Each structure stands twice: as structure tokens, then as C-alpha cells.
Amino acid sequence: MSEFAAVMSSVTVEYPSAHGTVTALRNVDAQFRRGTSTAIVGRSGSGKSTLISVLSLLRRPSSGVLTLDGVTTSTLSDAGVAALRSTAIGVVFQSYHLDSSLTAAENVMLPWYFYSDSGPRRLARHRAAQILAQLEIGELADRRPSQLSGGERQRVAIGRALFPEPALFVADEPTGNLDEDTANSVATTIFSLPSLFGTTVVLVTHDSTIAAMATSRLELVKGELR
Amino acid sequence: MGGLNRLVSLTIRFNWRSKAKFLLLAVLVAVGMTVFLVVMELSRVSSEDLDDAISEDIGETGTYRIELTTSFGLTKDVLAKQVDAAVTPFASRPPLMIEVLPAITPECPPYEVLGRQPILIVSDSAGDPADLPFGQELPADTEICFDGQEIPAAAVYLPSQSEQGKWGLGLAVDSAYREVVALSTSQPITHSFSVVTNNQADQRDDISHAVIQQLEDTALRQGVDIRDSVFVFRADTGESIRSASEGIKLVYALIGWGVLTLGGLGLLVSEMIVVRERTWFFGLARAVGARSKHIAALIFADILLVLGAGTALALLISLLIQPAASSFAREAFQVDVELLQPATIPQLIAGALLVLVLAGVYPALIATRQDPLDVLEPRVS
Numbered sequence: 001m002s003e004f005a006a007v008m009s010s011v012t013v014e015y016p017s018a019h020g021t022v023t024a025l026r027n028v029d030a031q032f033r034r035g036t037s038t039a040i041v042g043r044s045g046s047g048k049s050t051l052i053s054v055l056s057l058l059r060r061p062s063s064g065v066l067t068l069d070g071v072t073t074s075t076l077s078d079a080g081v082a083a084l085r086s087t088a089i090g091v092v093f094q095s096y097h098l099d100s101s102l103t104a105a106e107n108v109m110l111p112w113y114f115y116s117d118s119g120p121r122r123l124a125r126h127r128a129a130q131i132l133a134q135l136e137i138g139e140l141a142d143r144r145p146s147q148l149s150g151g152e153r154q155r156v157a158i159g160r161a162l163f164p165e166p167a168l169f170v171a172d173e174p175t176g177n178l179d180e181d182t183a184n185s186v187a188t189t190i191f192s193l194p195s196l197f198g199t200t201v202v203l204v205t206h207d208s209t210i211a212a213m214a215t216s217r218l219e220l221v222k223g224e225l226r
Numbered sequence: 227m228g229g230l231n232r233l234v235s236l237t238i239r240f241n242w243r244s245k246a247k248f249l250l251l252a253v254l255v256a257v258g259m260t261v262f263l264v265v266m267e268l269s270r271v272s273s274e275d276l277d278d279a280i281s282e283d284i285g286e287t288g289t290y291r292i293e294l295t296t297s298f299g300l301t302k303d304v305l306a307k308q309v310d311a312a313v314t315p316f317a318s319r320p321p322l323m324i325e326v327l328p329a330i331t332p333e334c335p336p337y338e339v340l341g342r343q344p345i346l347i348v349s350d351s352a353g354d355p356a357d358l359p360f361g362q363e364l365p366a367d368t369e370i371c372f373d374g375q376e377i378p379a380a381a382v383y384l385p386s387q388s389e390q391g392k393w394g395l396g397l398a399v400d401s402a403y404r405e406v407v408a409l410s411t412s413q414p415i416t417h418s419f420s421v422v423t424n425n426q427a428d429q430r431d432d433i434s435h436a437v438i439q440q441l442e443d444t445a446l447r448q449g450v451d452i453r454d455s456v457f458v459f460r461a462d463t464g465e466s467i468r469s470a471s472e473g474i475k476l477v478y479a480l481i482g483w484g485v486l487t488l489g490g491l492g493l494l495v496s497e498m499i500v501v502r503e504r505t506w507f508f509g510l511a512r513a514v515g516a517r518s519k520h521i522a523a524l525i526f527a528d529i530l531l532v533l534g535a536g537t538a539l540a541l542l543i544s545l546l547i548q549p550a551a552s553s554f555a556r557e558a559f560q561v562d563v564e565l566l567q568p569a570t571i572p573q574l575i576a577g578a579l580l581v582l583v584l585a586g587v588y589p590a591l592i593a594t595r596q597d598p599l600d601v602l603e604p605r606v607s
Contacts, residue, residue: 058513058599079517086515093602097510101243113236114516116229
């Protein structure tokens with residue numbers, strides 16, 4: 001097993017636009033060691049979310065190589081990317097994106113519906129309950145999102161990202177919709193994931209207090225890492 | 227299969243959340259399917275009666291009469307077997323053989339009603355007498371005499387118009403009286419055959435060619451010109467009436483399938499709304515590892531659920547209204563109707579598949595082509 005959960009080598013992402021090609025990331029080299037946490041900071045438009053979308057395999061780089069959990073992703077087919085995404089990556093967004101018709105536990109086990117090798121429903125339900133308990137909201141497992149506070153909803157979203165036991169947990173402004181106390185509490189939970197679950201955390205934030213909780217910090221300026 | 231079960235269970239959860247919408251759509255499908263069943267049954271009942279009437283008047287589709295001017299020196303039975311062998315590739319059932327005795331006056335004096343008539347002895351291809359309703363259709367007070375000998379009315383049958391088209395003009399007589407009839411004429415007996423193909427296309431040349439080929443060697447041995455001895459006539463006429471019947475069936479089919487198509491379009495619109503409502507969910511599903519096939523399966527499972535519920539409801543409605551429909555049809559049109567005809571079920575399944583494809587393909591394409599980033603986090607920082 002590689003000592004790095006993710007390695008980016010000369011990753012460049014370009015978009016076509018009405019004014020020509022926009023370079024969102026330029027020759028980014030980064031290594032994310034297993035069991036660590038990294039905060040990505042930068043101004044709006046610096047490429048933070050693009051970096052997260054590349055790390056979470058939702059966008060392919062225009063050039064460069066991304067290696068995830070020891071797998072070189074540039075050679076993977078779309079199906080291969082989807083399979084790797086379902087097993088090696090957990091993503092949390094600023095919006096919680098919880099389904100209102102499902103309970104908290106069912107939202108956590110959402111990846112189970114799309115990954116046929118993930119065992120019977122009973123086991124999936126048990127694992128979802130365990131994750132929620134570790135995130136200190138075990139008693140809310142049967143509640144629906146409308147019965148949860150903002151912080152609780154984001155914890156459920158974190159639980160969903162952790163469900164497949166991912167090598168890499170990526171979060172894009174996960175505290176952006178929360179008040180300060182709740183944001184700190186959620187951030188504390190996220191930065192405890194390496195010790196709780198052994199996962200590697202990469203988090204994008206505007207908040208310097210939250211960034212300071214990470215093991216390391218990277219700053220993006222106009223698509224380049226500083 | 228396990229994966230499909232999971233997606234179906236997820237779809238059930240979604241629809242449970244929108245019970246009213248689900249029920250409305252199921253009712254829409256049920257109404258469409260019930261109308262389809264009713265229209266198809268109306269089509270069956272009306273066209274069946276019409277087709278029976280047409281067959282009665284102008285003969286079954288693809289009815290031919292083969293007239294042979296000579297027996298080619300063959301016995302009746304051998305001739306029947308030869309012709310049977312020739313027409314088997316075309317015929318939907320074994321041909322009938324008609325021995326035609328030249329025109330005589332079959333009536334006892336004072337010869338007022340029937341006039342001169344050829345006499346027909348009708349038998350099947352095995353040579354056995356055909357089962358005809360002897361004694362019927364004969365004008366009242368008519369007495370039949372052959373060679374001065376009175377024949378019971380129960381041994382004689384005046385063929386209907388369509389039968390005369392198939393067999394030729396004449397009076398059918400029970401084969402038991404064949405020898406008596408033969409004494410009434412010194413003219414040679416000729417033979418006709420009635421062949422039914424049930425094929426709309428004109429096959430006169432094919433049948434003629436087949437019979438000529440079959441009897442060619444025999445004719446040569448007898449010194450008979452085969453081409454002057456075999457004549458094939460088409461006995462079913464009135465194509466315009468038959469076309470009208472087909473037109474009625476077409477109209478009914480258009481109405482039935484049109485209703486189903488409308489139901490499918492209704493579901494399509496509904497599914498487009500569903501895709502729009504669940505855009506973020508499909509994006510999220512992609513983000514947690516779902517592939518395009520999973521997203522498409524979610525759409526089709528959604529439609530299948532509605533179709534399944536709608537079909538079950540349609541079957542229930544059909545069973546419930548069957549007694550009333552039967553009673554109404556019997557009183558108003560003197561026909562028996564059965565909404566759930568075995569022949570209609572495959573059409574109903576085909577219709578359901580049409581609705582599934584109509585309502586599923588485009589929304590599935592739209593849903594699978596969405597970029598999860600566009601629907602989850604539409605901003606770039």
C-alpha cells in the first residue's frame with residue numbers, strides 16, 4: 001500500500017470559455033499522506049473547488065496525473081472511475097444534499113444502493129448506525145433530515161462520505177452554511193476522522209480558524225499551489 | 227439482480243414520499259389501458275361480425291374454384307388426391323371436390339321453380355361426402371325428381387350465393403343419389419375443386435401452375451392439352467367491402483394505440499418533472515459512485531412501478547366493469563363481450579412496453595448526461 005492516499009503530479013485543469021481558455025489549476029503537485037488532514041485555502045476563484053472536484057474524481061484533469069489509493073486514474077474508463085469513486089473517496093459539499101424521504105441512517109448508507117458488492121442491507125444498516133454513533137448522533141439514526149439541525153445534517157453527510165471506508169475524504173466548504181459554534185464542532189469532527197477512521201482528509205475552507213486545525217495547509221493562488 | 231432490487235427499493239421510497247402523484251399517474255395509466263382493452267374488444271366484436279357477414283356473402287378471403295374439363299382418365303379419388311397434393315402449399319385446409327353433372331331439370335312436373343340446374347356432388351379430399359345442411363334453403367313446395375324418380379327434399383341443398391361462387395352454380399345432392407342423378411344425363415361429368423388460402427393476394431396463376439404441373443404427365447399420356455383443361459377462378463369478390471372491414475379495424479387500432487400513446491406522453495411529461503426534481507439526487511448518486519446505468523435504472527424503475535400499478539388497476543377495473551359491459555353489449559348489440567381476451571393481453575404488454583420506452587428513454591438520457599458538479603455545486607471558486 002502506498003504511503004500516500006492521493007498524489008497529484010503536474011495537474012492542470014483548463015475550461016473553455018467565451019473569452020478563451022481559462023486555467024483553473026496550473027501544474028499542481030501535491031501529496032496527501034495517509035492518516036493526515038490538509039486544509040486548502042485561497043481566495044474565491046483560486047481553484048479550490050476545482051482541486052476538490054479533481055481529487056473526488058468528479059472532473060478529469062486536462063493534463064497531469066492523479067494517483068488515488070495507489071491507482072493511476074488517468075487510464076481508467078468512466079466505469080472504472082465510478083467504481084473507484086464508490087470505494088476510495090468520500091465527498092462532502094457545502095450543501096448537505098440529504099434526501100428528505102430517507103432517514104439519517106438510510107442517507108448514510110446511500111452508496112450501498114449503487115455498489116452491489118457491499119453486502120446485505122442488514123449489514124449496511126448496522127454500519128450506518130455505527131458511523132452515526134461514532135459521529136455522536138447515533139440516536140438520530142431514524143430521524144429524517146427535516147427533523148435535524150444544520151450541524152446534525154452535515155454530520156449525516158459526513159457519515160455518508162465515510163460509509164465506503166474511503167482512503168480519501170474530501171470536503172468543499174463543509175462549514176459554509178453553519179454558524180460559528182456549529183462550524184467549529186463539525187470541523188472538529190472532520191479533523192478527528194484520521195484518528196477515528198484512519199482516513200485522509202482534504203478540506204477546502206475560507207475560515208483560517210478551521211484551516212488551522214489541519215495537520216498541514218496549502219494555499220492556492222490563481223490555480224497554483226504556494 | 228441484487229443491485230436492481232436495491233434501486234427498486236430506493237424508487238419505492240421516492241414514490242412513497244409522493245403518494246398522490248404516484249396514484250394519479252397510476253390512474254392515468256389504468257384509464258389508458260382500460261380504454262385500450264375496451265376499444266380492442268369493440269374492434270374484435272364489430273369486425274368479427276362484419277367478417278362473418280362478408281364471408282357469408284362473398285366468401286372467405288382467398289377462395290378459388292378450380293375447374294377441370296376432364297378427369298384425365300383418373301378415378302374420382304385419384305384425381306382428388308392429385309389436386310390436393312398440388313394445392314397443399316397454398317391451401318389453409320384440404321380442398322373440397324365437386325362433381326358437376328350437366329344441367330338438367332331436377333324438379334318434378336310442372337317444373338315451375340328451379341329451372342335447369344347443374345347437379346353438384348360435394349365431397350372432401352378423402353372422397354367422403356361433405357357435411358351439408360341438406361333439406362334447407364330449398365324453395366317451399368318444391369319436389370325433386372331425377373329420371374322420373376322423386377327424391378326426398380332432405381337429400382337436396384340449394385347452395386348459398388357464396389357457396390355457388392366456390393362450387394359453381396347448381397343444386398347440391400346427397401352422394402347417395404349420385405347414380406340416380408347420373409341416369410338423368412348423358413353428358414360427361416366434370417370436376418371442380420374449392421380451395422381456400424386465406425391470403426389476400428391473387429394466387430390464381432400459382433394455383434393454376436401447380437395443378438398443371440401435377441397433372442401434366444397424366445394429361446400427356448391421355449393426349450389431352452392440359453392448358454385447355456384447367457381453369458382457376460377467384461370466388462371471393464367484393465374487395466371494397468373487405469377493405470372497409472380492414473379500415474374499421476384500423477380505426478379501432480388507431481384509437482386504442484392512440485390512447486396508450488397519450489398515456490405514455492403523459493408519463494413522459496411527469497418523468498421529465500421527476501428528473502428535474504431529482505437532478506441534485508442523480509448528481510449526488512454519481513458523486514457516491516453511481517454509474518450511468520444506475521441512473522437510467524432509477525428512471526425506468528420509476529416508470530415500471532407506475533406501469534405495474536396502472537396495469538393492475540386496469541385489470542381490476544376491467545374485471546369490475548365486465549358484468550355491466552356484457553349486459554349492455556348483449557342488450558344493445560346482441561353480442562358477447564369479454565374485456566380480458568387472451569389475445570389482447572400480449573397487445574397490452576406491448577402497449578406497456580411502448581409506454582415504458584416512450585416515457586423512459588429521453589428522461590434517462592437527460593438524467594445520465596448531467597454533470598454532477600453542475601447540479602451539486604454550480605459555482606467554481
